[in-house]
Amino acid sequence: xxxxxxxxxxxxxxxxxxxxxxxxxxxxxxxxxxxxxxxxxxxxxxxxxxxxxxxxxxxxxxxxxxxxxxxxxxxxxxxxxxxxxxxxxxxxxxxxxxxxxxxxxxxxxxxxxxxxxxxxxxxxxxxxxxxxxxxxxxxxxxxxxxxxxxxxxxxxxxxxxxxxxxxxxxxxxxxxxxxxxxxxxxxxxxxxxxxxxxxxxxxxxxxxxxxxxxxxxxxxxxxxxxxxxxxxxxxxxxxxxxxxxxxxxxxxxxxxxxxxxxxxxxxxxxxxxxxxxxxxxxxxxxxxxxxxxxxxxxxxxxxxxxxxxxxxxxxxxxxxxxxxxxxxxxxxxxxxxxxxxxxxxxxxxxxxxxxxxxxxxxxxxxxxxxxxx
Amino acid sequence: xxxxxxxxxxxxxxxxxxxxxxxxxxxxxxxxxxxxxxxxxxxxxxxxxxxxxxxxxxxxxxxxxxxxxxxxxxxxxxxxxxxxxxxxxxxxxxxxxxxxxxxxxxxxxxxxxxxxxxxxxxxxxxxxxxxxxxxxxxxxxxxxxxxxxxxxxxxxxxxxxxxxxxxxxxxxxxxxxxxxxxxxxxxxxxxxxxxxxxxxxxxxxxxxxxxxxxxxxxxxxxxxxxxxxxxxxxxxxxxxxxxxxxxxxxxxxxxxxxxxxxxxxxxxxxxxxxxxxxxxxxxxxxxxxx
Amino acid sequence: xxxxxxxxxxxxxxxxxxxxxxxxxxxxxxxxxxxxxxxxxxxxxxxxxxxxxxxxxxxxxxxxxxxxxxxxxxxxxxxxxxxxxxxxxxxxxxxxxxxxxxxxxxxxxxxxxxxxxxxxxxxxxxxxxxxxxxxxxxxxxxxxxxxxxxxxxxxxxxxxxxx
Numbered sequence: 001x002x003x004x005x006x007x008x009x010x011x012x013x014x015x016x017x018x019x020x021x022x023x024x025x026x027x028x029x030x031x032x033x034x035x036x037x038x039x040x041x042x043x044x045x046x047x048x049x050x051x052x053x054x055x056x057x058x059x060x061x062x063x064x065x066x067x068x069x070x071x072x073x074x075x076x077x078x079x080x081x082x083x084x085x086x087x088x089x090x091x092x093x094x095x096x097x098x099x100x101x102x103x104x105x106x107x108x109x110x111x112x113x114x115x116x117x118x119x120x121x122x123x124x125x126x127x128x129x130x131x132x133x134x135x136x137x138x139x140x141x142x143x144x145x146x147x148x149x150x151x152x153x154x155x156x157x158x159x160x161x162x163x164x165x166x167x168x169x170x171x172x173x174x175x176x177x178x179x180x181x182x183x184x185x186x187x188x189x190x191x192x193x194x195x196x197x198x199x200x201x202x203x204x205x206x207x208x209x210x211x212x213x214x215x216x217x218x219x220x221x222x223x224x225x226x227x228x229x230x231x232x233x234x235x236x237x238x239x240x241x242x243x244x245x246x247x248x249x250x251x252x253x254x255x256x257x258x259x260x261x262x263x264x265x266x267x268x269x270x271x272x273x274x275x276x277x278x279x280x281x282x283x284x285x286x287x288x289x290x291x292x293x294x295x296x297x298x299x300x301x302x303x304x305x306x307x308x309x310x311x312x313x314x315x316x317x318x319x320x321x322x323x324x325x326x327x328x329x330x331x332x333x334x335x336x337x338x339x340x341x342x343x344x345x346x347x348x349x350x351x352x353x354x355x356x357x358x359x360x361x362x363x364x365x366x367x368x369x370x371x372x373x
Numbered sequence: 374x375x376x377x378x379x380x381x382x383x384x385x386x387x388x389x390x391x392x393x394x395x396x397x398x399x400x401x402x403x404x405x406x407x408x409x410x411x412x413x414x415x416x417x418x419x420x421x422x423x424x425x426x427x428x429x430x431x432x433x434x435x436x437x438x439x440x441x442x443x444x445x446x447x448x449x450x451x452x453x454x455x456x457x458x459x460x461x462x463x464x465x466x467x468x469x470x471x472x473x474x475x476x477x478x479x480x481x482x483x484x485x486x487x488x489x490x491x492x493x494x495x496x497x498x499x500x501x502x503x504x505x506x507x508x509x510x511x512x513x514x515x516x517x518x519x520x521x522x523x524x525x526x527x528x529x530x531x532x533x534x535x536x537x538x539x540x541x542x543x544x545x546x547x548x549x550x551x552x553x554x555x556x557x558x559x560x561x562x563x564x565x566x567x568x569x570x571x572x573x574x575x576x577x578x579x580x581x582x583x584x585x586x587x588x589x590x591x592x593x594x595x596x597x598x599x600x601x602x603x604x605x606x607x608x609x610x611x612x613x614x615x616x617x618x619x620x621x622x623x624x625x626x627x628x629x630x631x632x633x634x635x636x637x638x639x640x641x642x643x644x645x646x647x648x649x650x651x652x653x654x655x656x657x658x659x660x661x662x663x
Numbered sequence: 664x665x666x667x668x669x670x671x672x673x674x675x676x677x678x679x680x681x682x683x684x685x686x687x688x689x690x691x692x693x694x695x696x697x698x699x700x701x702x703x704x705x706x707x708x709x710x711x712x713x714x715x716x717x718x719x720x721x722x723x724x725x726x727x728x729x730x731x732x733x734x735x736x737x738x739x740x741x742x743x744x745x746x747x748x749x750x751x752x753x754x755x756x757x758x759x760x761x762x763x764x765x766x767x768x769x770x771x772x773x774x775x776x777x778x779x780x781x782x783x784x785x786x787x788x789x790x791x792x793x794x795x796x797x798x799x800x801x802x803x804x805x806x807x808x809x810x811x812x813x814x815x816x817x818x819x820x821x822x823x824x825x826x
Contacts (some may be wrong), residue, residue: 098393099392099393106396107438107479109394138631139631141630143629143644144629144630144644146631147392250638253663279631281626282632283442283626283627283632285440287439287440294439301632301633301634308624308634309634311622312465313596316624316662317662321662322662322663329638334636337639338639338641505815505816534816535816536814540816562811562814562815562816563737563811564736565735565736566725566727566737566764569723569766569767570766571742572726572737572738572739572740573739573807573811574811576810577803577806577807580803581742595815596815596816598810598813599815
């Protein structure tokens with residue numbers, strides 16, 4: 001059989017056993033291959049060596065304050081949607097050193113000389129790609145580029161996975177971010193029973209699969225994939241009407257709804273931890289006891305933390321009501337003015353992982369109802 | 374989304390420079406009033422010192438090794454940059470470390486950050502500077518600019534209020550400013566009977582003169598409650614909101630609109646401010662606890 | 664202290680009289696005199712009868728209250744063109760509520776409060792105009808007092824919470 005020339009933009013069918021070859025080639029190129037794994041009955045992101053490391057035969061149930069991994073009854077690998085972790089931990093690590101300084105006469109800076117790791121992300125969902133693009137807007141700007149984010153981001157390889165089985169709290173269809181990835185990946189998979197439909201998204205992706213025994217995707221396979229994705233769009237666990245955002249929030253900053261949600265919210269910051277677009281951070285300075293060495297670290301922060309808005313003289317947001325309002329009015333409100341898009345990708349993590357079942361889609365609906373009354 | 378014209382934005386600096394401080398040392402430590410002093414910094418590397426420029430209203434993140442950083446407005450003349458002045462009130466860990474600085478001690482500097490008072494765009498206008506308490510230091514660079522270019526401006530009035538006479542800053546400079554035809558009006562919230570000056574809140578000073586809203590600009594800095602009432606008086610006299618400039622303060626960490634702490638609505642006070650035309654922040658400024 | 668009688672034209676330029684009719688200005692001029700004062704002179708004392716409604720023409724007058732153990736506290740200063748002694752036209756305060764002490768030399772316009780009251784009773788149109796202005800003066804003082812109460816320049820309390 002003559003070798004088919006695969007181009008960027010074309011879709012092939014990859015027999016599942018061939019998938020490991022892709023991972024091997026990525027490792028040869030110096031990438032750390034990372035993907036979804038099962039640990040302690042939850043999906044986390046960790047090193048993956050081959051397909052066997054992925055959560056085959058599992059799916060997950062999600063609802064407000066509910067997460068459960070269950071057997072799917074089939075042998076697919078990617079029926080399971082993401083868990084609490086998101087990919088932001090790789091480009092925007094929860095804790096990273098900004099600089100060290102040592103006193104020897106004067107103070108001398110020692111920049112951390114670790115090279116940024118090269119990560120191959122296997123199994124990135126369309127909503128997660130949208131989230132990465134949103135964080136790109138925050139960290140890679142014309143007026144300021146975060147070097148830590150930039151170096152990790154430019155080294156990354158993305159293998160996307162389209163969602164045929166949206167989760168119980170998913171609403172990517174409402175946010176226009178899924179269930180199919182429309183771009184910004186190197187390779188994208190849609191999983192059928194025996195093969196992966198493999199879309200080539202970039203030159204780097206094309207290079208990786210060059211020479212692999214890919215088959216051309218025949219019409220029936222393509223149709224199956226498309227049908228599955230179209231149905232998935234209708235099987236979302238949640239919906240959100242975004243037509244009147246951000247105005248709905250910005251015109252109702254004094255709504256009694258903020259008081260109502262504040263009665264339930266514990267300001268625990270779980271939503272900001274699991275949210276793939278939240279980017280707030282804090283600095284911590286650590287100094288040795290003798291005062292001769294100091295290090296500054298950047299750590300994740302949350303607008304729900306009491307110290308977040310503290311300055312000498314008091315706190316501009318001294319209670320849960322003002323903090324919850326800040327989070328929601330930023331995510332689905334002022335974010336649009338700052339970055340040109342809303343900050344929510346509809347992944348549903350904040351709904352799943354809120355211990356008191358606050359549901360962002362319900363909060364928007366409640367705000368709308370109150371505004372109209 | 375524009376607050377001040379793009380020309381007022383700080384020039385992009387390399388990211389590596391922005392995250393790690395550059396070293397300066399204390400050239401002078403000038404006590405002012407109780408719990409407050411002006412520290413004058415000189416960059417250790419003369420090339421850095423030469424290259425460093427700032428505009429009135431901008432701030433630096435000052436780094437005290439071992440303690441952390443504080444955002445401090447630059448209070449000195451933008452044309453005299455061999456040493457850079459920062460008036461600091463000692464209220465927290467980092468600023469109390471500032472109070473213990475000696476000549477020659479190292480201080481890290483990141484900056485300058487933020488938008489600036491658009492004083493060059495206001496030539497020909499009458500300028501009202503309304504400052505309260507520690508709000509005067511960020512306005513002093515504007516005064517230096519006006520002194521240097523007095524003929525380019527119309528009436529210039531400085532309204533300055535503090536809690537008591539002992540809390541007034543830069544009192545030795547008032548005479549020089551008056552001589553340059555700046556109407557310096559001082560008031561305090563309370564005083565004993567040795568004080569011959571005015572007693573009353575600074576916003577009420579607006580009642581003592583007339584202004585022409587068509588050619589007046591107001592620049593104000595101080596506690597937000599004071600700003601609120603200065604704006605109230607300016608608006609009552611029909612000064613357009615685009616020509617009322619306020620300097621705001623929020624918890625600042627990165628100084629470059631990245632860490633999120635200083636947000637007020639869509640604005641990062643560290644990069645879209647701290648100087649804002651009131652027209653930009655009007656929808657958010659009076660929302661309680663926003 | 665010598666006092667100088669006042670003509671209607673002197674009053675017209677003052678904002679407080681700017682929308683009175685000429686007739687009304689004349690009525691007030693007839694019961695008004697100019698009183699000069701010296702630096703440090705007490706114009707009235709807390710507890711005094713409220714005999715005059717004053718307008719500062721030149722100079723500065725401080726309002727003070729005396730607090731045992733703390734001494735005399737200056738709570739406000741009155742500048743040229745501002746009203747001093749609104750208690751004379753209000754029934755709320757039956758005596759002066761503060762002491763007025765000059766902190767410079769200057770002069771005042773002193774309106775006989777009893778005669779002003781009589782004139783207002785006789786002519787409600789004049790009465791309304793006068794009370795309207797006095798109400799505005801008091802409102803302005805109230806706002807100023809509230810702002811002073813806020814103590815907006817007080818020293819902040821200390822530490823940041825960790826994190």
